Amino acid sequence: MTQDTATFDPRRISLRPDELDGRVIAVTGPTAGLGRALALECARRGAEVILIGRSVKKLEAVHAEIDALVRHDGRPALPASIAPLDLERGVAGDYDAIATAVEQRWGRLDGLVHNAAILGQPSPIESQDVPTWVKVMHVNVTAPFALTQVLLPALRASPDASVLGVSSSVGRRGRAYWGAYSVSKGALENLLQVLADELGKTTVRVNSLNPGRARTGMRRQAYPAEDIGTLPLPESLMAPFVALLGPQSRGVSGRAFDAQ
Numbered sequence: 567m568t569q570d571t572a573t574f575d576p577r578r579i580s581l582r583p584d585e586l587d588g589r590v591i592a593v594t595g596p597t598a599g600l601g602r603a604l605a606l607e608c609a610r611r612g613a614e615v616i617l618i619g620r621s622v623k624k625l626e627a628v629h630a631e632i633d634a635l636v637r638h639d640g641r642p643a644l645p646a647s648i649a650p651l652d653l654e655r656g657v658a659g660d661y662d663a664i665a666t667a668v669e670q671r672w673g674r675l676d677g678l679v680h681n682a683a684i685l686g687q688p689s690p691i692e693s694q695d696v697p698t699w700v701k702v703m704h705v706n707v708t709a710p711f712a713l714t715q716v717l718l719p720a721l722r723a724s725p726d727a728s729v730l731g732v733s734s735s736v737g738r739r740g741r742a743y744w745g746a747y748s749v750s751k752g753a754l755e756n757l758l759q760v761l762a763d764e765l766g767k768t769t770v771r772v773n774s775l776n777p778g779r780a781r782t783g784m785r786r787q788a789y790p791a792e793d794i795g796t797l798p799l800p801e802s803l804m805a806p807f808v809a810l811l812g813p814q815s816r817g818v819s820g821r822a823f824d825a826q
């Protein structure tokens with residue numbers, strides 16, 4: 567079914583069990599929280615998932631979980647692929663190795679989700695630690711930029727590709743004490759807008775999605791005194807992610823969405 571792109575809302579899309587069938591989708595940070603839930607859900611919806619993360623041991627654990635999955639349409643999930651990359655320490659050759667592997671194996675990439683991020687040290691600007699600031703900006707902005715850049719030829723080779731950046735409400739409007747994290751998410755939003763503008767007439771769409779509050783390690787780090795048990799599980803927030811990666815969001819680009 568064709569959607570009206572102006573009124574498209576990923577929260578209101580009804581998904582088919584095999585919504586992502588035949589798609590090759592790369593997810594950064596698939597070893598915990600929202601990224602892990604997304605990698606599993608993409609596999610359940612029929613995608614072949616590329617797991618991009620820094621710990622091979624943790625990546626292998628998610629790979630094994632996907633191996634054991636049954637898709638929503640009752641078929642066995644396709645095996646995932648592991649692409650080791652530390653977004654803090656990775657060098658050009660590490661990025662190029664992923665791009666080369668994708669080119670050689672599939673010749674295209676249908677989805678790229680910039681999910682991995684770090685919180686840094688929430689504090690007022692006047693006491694932000696400069697090395698931590700640099701690290702947060704690197705992991706949350708520069709690494710997604712560099713990964714997108716090397717994977718653009720593969721994304722352009724797809725008939726229907728989606729780049730999705732996982733944002734935050736403090737990236738939509740800066741908020742006191744969120745420091746480098748808030749600034750990095752604002753910069754990520756801007757990166758995605760620039761990219762969407764540049765890719766306007768191509769088959770590659772680019773959007774951001776703010777998941778809202780979710781029961782993850784990062785949320786616990788940000789709000790240690792909160793009763794995290796009251797927050798939604800990452801698994802319950804996956805439908806809008808899938809809608810933005812699947813065929814129903816074709817033509818929707820340069821937009822900033824909320825999952826809740």
Ligand SMILES: NC(=O)c1ccc[n+]([C@@H]2O[C@H](COP(=O)([O-])OP(=O)(O)OC[C@H]3O[C@@H](n4cnc5c(N)ncnc54)[C@H](OP(=O)(O)O)[C@@H]3O)[C@@H](O)[C@H]2O)c1
Nearest residue numbers: 595597598599600652653654681682683779780782783784
């Ligand atoms: N949770 C929320 O309430 C919330 C709200 C708004 C936005 N978000 C956004 O949602 C996304 C996912 O957050 P989350 O809450 O699921 O976080 P999380 O549970 O802390 O998971 C973060 C993921 O990023 C990976 N990662 C961190 N540093 C990395 C590095 N240097 N290289 C490669 N991978 C790295 C982690 O890998 P390891 O397992 O190896 O550490 C992990 O897989 C983030 O973009 C976050 O900003 C979350």
